[in-house]
Amino acid sequence: MQIDNIIQKHKTQKEALIPILQDIQVELNWLPPEAIKEVAQKLAIPLIDVYGVASFYRAFSLKPRGKHIITVCLGTACHVRGGARIVAEVSRKLNIEPDETTEDMQFTLETVNCLGCCAIGPVVVIDGEYYGGVTSSKVNSIISKYRK
Amino acid sequence: MAYRTNLMLCTCTMCVSVGALKIKRKIEEEIKRHNLEDEIQIIPVGSSWLCTRGPTLIVQPDDVVYQFLKEDDIPHLVEEHLLKGRPVKSLMYIHPETLHPIEKLHQIPFYRQQRLITLRNRGMIDPDKIEECIARDGYKALAKVLKSMTPEEVIQEIKDSGLRGRGGAGFPTGRKWEVCRAVKGSPKYVVCNADEGDPGAFMDRSIIEADPHAVLEGMAIGAYAIGASEGYIYIRIEYPLAIKRLERAILEARDYGLLGENILGAGFSFEAHVFKGAGAFVCGEETSLLASIESKPPEPRTRPPYPAQSGLWEKPTNINNVETWANVAAIINQGAKWFSEIGTETSKGTKVFSLAGNINNAGLVEVPMGITLREMVYDIGGGIPNGKKFKAVQIGGPSGGVVPDSLLDLPIDYERLQEAGAIMGSGGMVVVDEDTCMVDFAKYFLIFTNDESCGKCTSCREGSAAMLEILTRITEGKGEEGDIEFLEELGEAVKEASQCGLGQTLSNPVLSALMHFRDEFEAHIKYKKCPAFVCKDLITYSIDPDKCTGCGLCLKQCPADAITGKLKKPHQIDDSNCIKCGVCRDSCKAKAVILKDRFDK
Ligand SMILES: Cc1cc2nc3c(=O)[nH]c(=O)nc-3n(C[C@H](O)[C@H](O)[C@H](O)COP(=O)(O)O)c2cc1C
Ligand code: FES
Numbered sequence: 050m051q052i053d054n055i056i057q058k059h060k061t062q063k064e065a066l067i068p069i070l071q072d073i074q075v076e077l078n079w080l081p082p083e084a085i086k087e088v089a090q091k092l093a094i095p096l097i098d099v100y101g102v103a104s105f106y107r108a109f110s111l112k113p114r115g116k117h118i119i120t121v122c123l124g125t126a127c128h129v130r131g132g133a134r135i136v137a138e139v140s141r142k143l144n145i146e147p148d149e150t151t152e153d154m155q156f157t158l159e160t161v162n163c164l165g166c167c168a169i170g171p172v173v174v175i176d177g178e179y180y181g182g183v184t185s186s187k188v189n190s191i192i193s194k195y196r197k
Numbered sequence: 198m199a200y201r202t203n204l205m206l207c208t209c210t211m212c213v214s215v216g217a218l219k220i221k222r223k224i225e226e227e228i229k230r231h232n233l234e235d236e237i238q239i240i241p242v243g244s245s246w247l248c249t250r251g252p253t254l255i256v257q258p259d260d261v262v263y264q265f266l267k268e269d270d271i272p273h274l275v276e277e278h279l280l281k282g283r284p285v286k287s288l289m290y291i292h293p294e295t296l297h298p299i300e301k302l303h304q305i306p307f308y309r310q311q312r313l314i315t316l317r318n319r320g321m322i323d324p325d326k327i328e329e330c331i332a333r334d335g336y337k338a339l340a341k342v343l344k345s346m347t348p349e350e351v352i353q354e355i356k357d358s359g360l361r362g363r364g365g366a367g368f369p370t371g372r373k374w375e376v377c378r379a380v381k382g383s384p385k386y387v388v389c390n391a392d393e394g395d396p397g398a399f400m401d402r403s404i405i406e407a408d409p410h411a412v413l414e415g416m417a418i419g420a421y422a423i424g425a426s427e428g429y430i431y432i433r434i435e436y437p438l439a440i441k442r443l444e445r446a447i448l449e450a451r452d453y454g455l456l457g458e459n460i461l462g463a464g465f466s467f468e469a470h471v472f473k474g475a476g477a478f479v480c481g482e483e484t485s486l487l488a489s490i491e492s493k494p495p496e497p498r499t500r501p502p503y504p505a506q507s508g509l510w511e512k513p514t515n516i517n518n519v520e521t522w523a524n525v526a527a528i529i530n531q532g533a534k535w536f537s538e539i540g541t542e543t544s545k546g547t548k549v550f551s552l553a554g555n556i557n558n559a560g561l562v563e564v565p566m567g568i569t570l571r572e573m574v575y576d577i578g579g580g581i582p583n584g585k586k587f588k589a590v591q592i593g594g595p596s597g598g599v600v601p602d603s604l605l606d607l608p609i610d611y612e613r614l615q616e617a618g619a620i621m622g623s624g625g626m627v628v629v630d631e632d633t634c635m636v637d638f639a640k641y642f643l644i645f646t647n648d649e650s651c652g653k654c655t656s657c658r659e660g661s662a663a664m665l666e667i668l669t670r671i672t673e674g675k676g677e678e679g680d681i682e683f684l685e686e687l688g689e690a691v692k693e694a695s696q697c698g699l700g701q702t703l704s705n706p707v708l709s710a711l712m713h714f715r716d717e718f719e720a721h722i723k724y725k726k727c728p729a730f731v732c733k734d735l736i737t738y739s740i741d742p743d744k745c746t747g748c749g750l751c752l753k754q755c756p757a758d759a760i761t762g763k764l765k766k767p768h769q770i771d772d773s774n775c776i777k778c779g780v781c782r783d784s785c786k787a788k789a790v791i792l793k794d795r796f797d798k
Contacts, residue, residue, distance in 0.1 A: 066492035067475055071434070101494055106475030108434050125397030125591060125627045126553035128641050134779050141756050141778075162478065162645065163396035164435050165403075166211045167551060167627070168248030168559035177437070179214030186754060186784040 124163030127170035212251035244407030338529035343463035357533035359545030364518030385425035391432035394481035395594030398625025401519040409446035415522030478649035497697035540566035554627035585630035593622025596702035598709025634731035642706035657700030660691035676722030730792040742767035744789035751781035
């Protein structure tokens with residue numbers, strides 16, 4: 050039903066696959082196979098093409114994601130200020146690799162190639178909240194704010 | 198109603214991340230408490246003054262700037278400055294050498310050399326209020342064009358100005374418009390490239406967050422010139438605030454009749470749509486970007502035909518970068534002659550750069566073309582923090598290269614930078630200090646391009662993988678004689694054999710590092726040493742017993758249980774357990790954790 054509404058919303062656009070998938074992901078937090086099938090059917094696009102688009106772009110997730118999304122920037126400016134060490138530290142603290150989700154479905158760790166906040170790198174974003182100048186020793190206290 | 202004082206509070210993504218909205222609420226409270234609501238207003242502005250010093254506030258018309266604001270500072274600030282007229286010195290910018298507070302914004306060295314054309318409204322308007330933009334000549338150029346200029350005259354003006362595309366390649370904008378106008382076919386489209394894929398750059402985000410109307414007005418003028426009535430702004434999804442401001446700006450402009458049907462009653466119509474990217478670097482390439490809007494696989498295709506001939510839905514399409522569009526209205530208002538007198542022989546006007554990395558004044562900078570990199574790094578950027586030594590400035594991101602100290606006197610100009618093995622790129626500048634390993638840095642870019650390659654050309658896909666494999670070996674201490682030469686050969690081959698700009702330029706970071714920092718590659722290969730102490734396999738961590746205070750913090754934080762020691766006694770690191778994560782070094786207040794070469798050759 051939700052998906053139907055989203056498709057209806059974009060009906061007037063000529064080619065709306067990406068915006069539709071984006072809206073579905075905002076709604077459901079990932080792109081479940083049923084949703085992808087439904088989109089393919091309703092837009093009359095071959096399923097494989099919808100999967101092609103969904104898997105090409107980094108912003109789409111074909112796996113369920115956790116309640117909190119932790120995004121660590123690996124852009125150039127963050128890299129030269131230790132971004133990779135931040136990813137490693139979050140990874141260790143949550144015991145997951147990038148693009149994985151903790152077993153309790155609380156956290157997903159993602160990396161990104163720049164958030165445009167390069168002046169204050171390394172940058173971590175959790176659920177839309179930005180943290181600048183992150184060091185590995187600050188990681189724990191940042192994450193613990195989101196633990197239930 | 199005129200206010201006696203305007204408080205220009207930066208609410209860009211970065212300032213918001215350090216609490217700008219809390220500061221806003223606190224100021225509002227204090228203004229109310231002192232009954233100053235009729236005299237003083239807060240204007241939330243976009244875009245970055247000194248991005249590392251946020252939240253920042255500029256008090257106008259006094260021109261006084263405050264930095265690093267905390268909620269607790271606000272009652273004092275409001276009372277002293279706004280009530281009693283005594284600016285608060287302790288919250289001002291401190292000159293790094295004289296250590297005196299600098300009161301006026303325009304006395305700060307970071308601003309002195311800047312010249313704002315693209316960013317003309319930066320910090321002066323609330324981007325969410327079109328009236329403020331209009332009060333500062335927003336849409337005046339569009340009105341002028343619609344009332345008194347033919348499309349040909351507009352194109353001639355842009356051609357005469359010498360404006361070149363700011364998205365990287367520097368193609369003359371007026372010529373591009375001319376070609377698109379001349380092509381038969383309808384409808385035509387204009388597109389704004391706001392994908393800003395260079396990781397480490399934030400010009401386009403900042404321009405949109407500060408003044409979204411500058412982009413929309415430029416697009417409307419361009420559409421009139423080429424004969425289009427519809428436009429798309431392709432913006433990366435990683436920029437939620439910029440997207441929000443842009444979407445709002447479009448609605449406001451429509452309400453005012455500045456976009457939409459029959460604009461200003463002149464019979465010209467123009468609709469702008471926002472299209473959100475989905476996180477793929479290659480989508481910044483124009484043909485791939487257009488395919489992405491059409492929901493096709495975003496693989497670049499060979500040109501010709503150029504988008505001007507066959508672009509969006511195979512219709513004539515003119516695509517320009519955000520900054521290019523944002524220059525247009527200023528040129529129409531002030532004339533091609535005025536614009537072409539700024540800059541160098543071949544590079545006219547100003548260029549916006551984002552300065553980041555290991556630099557004191559990271560932030561957004563707009564300077565006339567032709568100023569030197571040294572002025573950028575030292576006068577504007579304020580040099581390198583923490584007493585470290587400058588090593589290089591990376592320009593042009595994954596398509597660009599590193600410029601060492603010996604070339605810092607190069608003027609910023611498309612041709613001159615290219616001669617030096619770097620490129621202008623879109624304007625991202627990342628400064629690196631002595632703690633950056635140039636082999637690791639080159640590898641970083643290859644990881645990026647290898648991951649972002651769409652995979653269509655074998656040379657790009659496999660070439661980047663092969664180069665990455667060699668670089669990885671070198672950083673692991675497994676480099677062999679001949680690796681450098683092989684990297685150079687491969688780099689040139691990939692350049693020649695790839696179809697789009699991604700593949701054609703992906704070897705630049707490696708080749709430029711080899712050109713300027715060959716000795717670092719040799720140190721890794723021959724002596725198994727990483728001079729910057731970055732490559733994990735070539736270094737060891739240890740604790741200086743003379744400096745260690747035995748506080749036990751590192752022992753508590755070490756994720757590998759590699760540290761032992763009694764409280765108040767010097768601690769030790771067991772190298773066989775150490776995973777070189779650096780947590781101990783980050784957390785040590787006594788700076789007792791030291792790095793050494795692993796192999797003594
Ligand atoms: C791999 C690749 C990535 C690119 N990314 C961008 C980008 O993020 N933003 C941009 O404006 N141009 C980018 N370009 C350049 C565009 O293809 C195109 O030249 C530009 O948008 C034209 O606008 P301009 O003439 O105003 O510079 C990229 C090119 C390549 C090859
Ligand atoms: S490099 Fe991390 S925000 Fe740009």
